[in-house]
Amino acid sequence: MAHAPQIRIPATYMRGGTSKGVFFNLADLPEQAQQPGPARDALLLRVIGSPDPYQKHTDGMGGATSSTSKTVILSKSDHQDFDVDYLFGQVAIDKPFVDWSGNCGNLTAAVGAFAINNGLVDRDRIPDNGIAVVRIWQVNIQKAIIAHVPITNGEVQETGDFELDGVTFPAAEVQVEFMDPADGDGALFPTGRLVDQLEVPDVGTFEATMINAGIPTIFIQAQDLGYTGTELQGDINEDPAALARFEAIRAHGAVKMGLINDVGEAAARQHTPKVAMVAPPRNYQASSGKDVLAADIDLSVRALSMGKLHHAMMGTAAVAIGTAAAIPGTLVNRAAGGGERKAVVFGHPSGSLRVGAEAVAQGESWQVTKAVMSRSARILMEGWVRVPADSV
Structure with a gap:
């Protein structure tokens, strides 16, 4: 009986805020997974190790919690005045589906660094030393996000003394601005009432x-x-x-x-x-x-x-x-x-x-x-x- 070989896909495993996930450059995905649909979902489920009835993710990259069963797909932005398009997929642990209905704010902190490291941000927008302002288009909710990424000697600075409760070790601070954060096209208060x-x-x-x-x-x-x-x-x-x-x-x-x-x-x-x-x-x-x-x-x-x-x-x-x-x-x-x-x-x-x-x-x-x-x-x-x- 013939068995399918394994394929390998370029990826980066990153922590962002109090979450972590598997990051992909859209262009690196298998062709059939470069478009939304069942093939993409099936790939991400297998990467994470879902669905897992044991809820351990032993056979995948997931961590069997909502904070660690996450995937990100990035590409050079098609939107004017933006650097990178950011698509987030929340992978269910024990069920066979990927939820594309919202953003992950924690992993947003890692988007700018990945984009810079993978050539998705124009080099002239990256200082030798200082702060790179990365303009992110959040695809899930169609909103703008600005990430302020520290740069040292032309490279993303990841180490530092910024402490974040919920994260064990200090690192470099990344300020994130969520512009006009009302989700999607709906009203800020969808019922029209504060309470x-x-x-x-x-x-x-x-x-x-x-x-x-x-x-x-x-x-x-x-x-x-x-x-x-x-x-x-x-x-x-x-x-x-x-x-x-x-x-x-x-x-x-x-x-x-x-x-x-x-x-x-x-x-x-x-x-x-x-x-x-x-x-x-x-x-x-x-x-x-x-x-x-x-x-x-x-x-x-x-x-x-x-x-x-x-x-x-x-x-x-x-x-x-x-x-x-x-x-x-x-x-x-x-x-x-x-x-x-x-x-x-x-x-x-x-x-x-x-x-x-x-x-x-x-x-x-x-x-x-x-x-x-x-x-x-x-x-x-x-x-x-x-x-x-x-x-x-």
Whole structure:
């Protein structure tokens, strides 16, 4: 019996923020995977090692968590005034699908470095020393992102002393600006209200702020579900009933936001929307053992990604947090103490993070011009990934 040989594909394994994933230059993919469709999805699933009923990703590059089961495809931009087109694929762990419905804000921090290293940015835009401003077109949500990548002696600087809670070692700081971060073509608040009553059968009725910024996100108050907002992963992820309640909230919120027509469609759209709990600041101990003091944060946030509580905070959800915090009256703003804010520091399971946003009232609606935060990125490995030839 003949068996298919393995093929090898140039790839780079990178950490961006508190996530990591496999990065590809579009031109390096097998021809049939250079276009969206089943062949591309099949390839990325095999690269990551999904679907894996054991949920370990032993036979792939994935890390069996939502933060580490990610893929990125980059190409020189077809859009005027941009350097690189950035497409993100969130690979399901135990199911055979790739979710293309949103962006990954954490991996965005690595896009500029990959683009520079792979010749996708014109050489005259890269200083010998200083900051390279990389103009990124985010394909999933059709938005502009600006990455400020440090350069030393003409090369991307990856080492440094910038510390990011949720990442073990310090690295060079990469500032990322999410321009006009309202997701897609929809309204910032798809229901037209800052706070809604979200009715979830067999769970309850909750106040909710539903926002399209960075990534569609449903914010609820931790106390309404019996939580404090200081929970760590084990407190949620080891409770199947709790996870089921959060998924029900996510599905019904997605319908109310107009993202899906029926709650049954939520299972095929796991990446978006996100669900996050907010609470006023209080002291707690982060997963690393670090003490997070109420005096040092404005609020606490716990967010779920791909059905599990995230170990830190998704970058796109941080954009949603900063945006909602800047708008008086939202649940996020209320948890932070109310009033006008241009930045907040929020606590998450691994520590804290600062994010800024600029919001402007336009009559009865709001416009957010940009959200800004700092992350870091580093190449972990580069070379080729190998997959069986019949995977594509």
